[in-house]
Amino acid sequence: MLTVNNLRFAWPGNSRAVLDIPSLELADGETLFLHGGSGSGKSTLLAAIAGVVAIDPGCLRVAGTDLGTLHGPARDRFRADHLGIVFQLFNLVPYLSALDNVLLPCRFSRSRRERAEAGSGGVHGAAVRLLDHLGLGDRALLTARADELSVGQQQRVAAARALIGTPGLVLADEPTSALDADLKDDFIDLLLAECRAAGSTLLFVSHDRGLERHFDRAVDFAGLNRAVAGEAGAC
Ligand SMILES: Nc1ncnc2c1ncn2[C@@H]1O[C@H](COP(=O)(O)OP(=O)(O)O)[C@@H](O)[C@H]1O
Numbered sequence: 187m188l189t190v191n192n193l194r195f196a197w198p199g200n201s202r203a204v205l206d207i208p209s210l211e212l213a214d215g216e217t218l219f220l221h222g223g224s225g226s227g228k229s230t231l232l233a234a235i236a237g238v239v240a241i242d243p244g245c246l247r248v249a250g251t252d253l254g255t256l257h258g259p260a261r262d263r264f265r266a267d268h269l270g271i272v273f274q275l276f277n278l279v280p281y282l283s284a285l286d287n288v289l290l291p292c293r294f295s296r297s298r299r300e301r302a303e304a305g306s307g308g309v310h311g312a313a314v315r316l317l318d319h320l321g322l323g324d325r326a327l328l329t330a331r332a333d334e335l336s337v338g339q340q341q342r343v344a345a346a347r348a349l350i351g352t353p354g355l356v357l358a359d360e361p362t363s364a365l366d367a368d369l370k371d372d373f374i375d376l377l378l379a380e381c382r383a384a385g386s387t388l389l390f391v392s393h394d395r396g397l398e399r400h401f402d403r404a405v406d407f408a409g410l411n412r413a414v415a416g417e418a419g420a421c
């Protein structure tokens with residue numbers, strides 16, 4: 187599902203690489219916990235995989251497609267079709283309801299919409315079912331504005347939005363950092379259960395090592411990214 191091969195990336199205007207990753211592979215359906223300290227480049231790696239920052243051809247393949255060869259609208263379409271993303275601060279649209287936030291990816295991607303529609307109850311039914319599985323089945327919560335929900339509830343909405351239409355790859359960027367300790371394990375169990383049921387591959391990054399036991403595999407970002415050890419030169 188994901189192949190990283192000699193990926194080097196420096197932010198514009200910065201001569202020093204923040205990513206220098208010889209290799210990383212995720213199999214279809216695998217769940218990987220990527221542990222790394224603050225500022226080590228975890229979010230930058232997810233931005234590269236999401237096609238938000240420009241990378242060279244040959245460095246990154248998602249679901250068999252070389253991301254470095256996609257540009258502009260083609261890259262946006264690829265992201266909408268194949269990736270579900272849970273951001274650290276959730277990035278919900280505050281004035282939309284929980285339900286409408288979950289339905290957003292289906293507006294941007296026909297294939298996501300068609301896959302969501304394939305179950306009973308259509309795309310609306312799929313959103314309600316996902317929210318229900320994530321513990322937000324209450325009708326009043328579905329129609330509440332996103333900014334009226336608690337942090338834990340917003341995080342579940344963000345997860346449902348990433349999962350709708352069964353994207354091949356789900357990226358989660360420290361999605362539990364705003365949660366109380368007792369909610370973290372519950373949330374991860376729910377996220378993993380949904381990914382496993384859908385066959386989605388999950389790349390979960392966090393600085394919190396206490397979470398890694400839930401995942402198929404754990405990798406230390408400092409061992410993966412040579413730029414963390416300060417070995418990378420000009421990029
Ligand atoms: N948009 C950006 N523009 C320039 N530099 C950035 C940007 N985002 C992150 N960086 C820099 O890249 C490095 C890695 O940041 P980040 O990927 O956010 O790390 P992490 O997610 O592991 O905390 C940091 O030095 C940070 O300052």
Ligand SMILES: [Mg+2]
Binds near residue numbers: 230360
């Ligand atoms: Mg980060």
